[in-house]
Amino acid sequence: MTLGLITGWPVAALAGGVATWWLPALLGPDRSTARELACTEAVATFTEMLRDTLSAASGIEQSVRSACAAAPEAIAVEARRLARRIEDQQDLAAALTSFADELRGPTADIVVVCLVHAIRNSARDLSGLLGSLAATARTHAAQRKRAQAARMQVRTSVRIVTGMTAGMLAALFVLDRSFLSPYGSASGEFVLAAGLAFFAAGYGWLWRMAKPRARKRLLTRMDQVQEPSSWW
Template identity: 50%
Template sequence: MARIDAVASWAEMMRDTLSASAGLLEAIRATAPFAPDAILPAASRLVERLARDPQMALRVFADEVADPIADRVVIALGFAVANPARDLAGLLGALAATAREQAAMNTRIQIARARTRTAVRVITGVTLGLGAALALLDRRFLAPYGSGVGQLALLIIGGLFAAGFAWLSRLSQLPDPPRLLAPNPSVPAQRRDSADHSTIEPSAKSAAASGGR
């Protein structure tokens, strides 16, 4: 969520700089040093690569950040580098708003799942506490579990508990949405000093379509 918020803040910085009649590359160079910490290293390396090949620099930046929202921003910037854009500032503002909405939605999901995890902890604690109390205070109640059938029953119950915990843990994971730009598998993450020189233009239509939906 910090990365999404960082991309949104940087997009807003570039939007405001472009509104002041600055060129696109100048806006990137002017705002990159002030990008939020979550993307500051990648933004700094982006500025270093801009002079050699803006398209390649943007593509490597997208791979380093590795976030769908960053992909949308990169696609918009890459398309604007190759083609004149009338309202790039407005597009960046819309992308920033989308990023903030996604971060807020993720926060709501995490809060809802935190309530579920709390309920699971309470149920588990009560169950284990009751078993410990019976073992200490009334061993005769647990005597049937001392037999072979009782041990088998305990094994089955323990397996069901373990399966339930594994299932709940899997449900609590928030999967990352798929990226719009496929990463280059031949270049290690976080150290992409050289990458493919394919332009970002072919993906612009798909990004625009997804944004329109």
């Protein structure tokens, strides 16, 4: 709106509103991916805690309680809720299912599925399996960190292009406003709208390059998962 008042161009006012809403997410830090990476690493640490407590001959419920008490900060809130459900005598498998639904990540899904299977059946080497899952989770997090570093280069390029474009337009508006005077006409507004549409398309393409693909959960409704029926 401020841009429209300064320039007197309705299209500029509309473009300024869209840019104010959209550009901060594109030019700023990718907090959602950072949270996802932190959560993946936290689940790996949580899984290692479970492995270590199970190796000490503790039961699954006691191991989960101990891991929740020392859960990493990224999943501390969800871990406290899990511990509270166990204290309230909720079924352990159902409590773990709710824990996975709150984390909403494929890594947590795998860990919880293994634990639920161990609760319903006699698991022979659950500690070894949890150790392998933790190592896989850390490897996956390291790969995503490398991919995120490459995407940061795209964000840096977008910042440079945006800064140079905005600086050039500001300089023209201050130093040689007559150069921009044709945009005040109806045909000029149409040309300006077309040019901004091309810019928006380019920024949309860069947005897709800078954003990682959303990871789909392995199990969207874990509480509906049942053990396969036996053939015997």
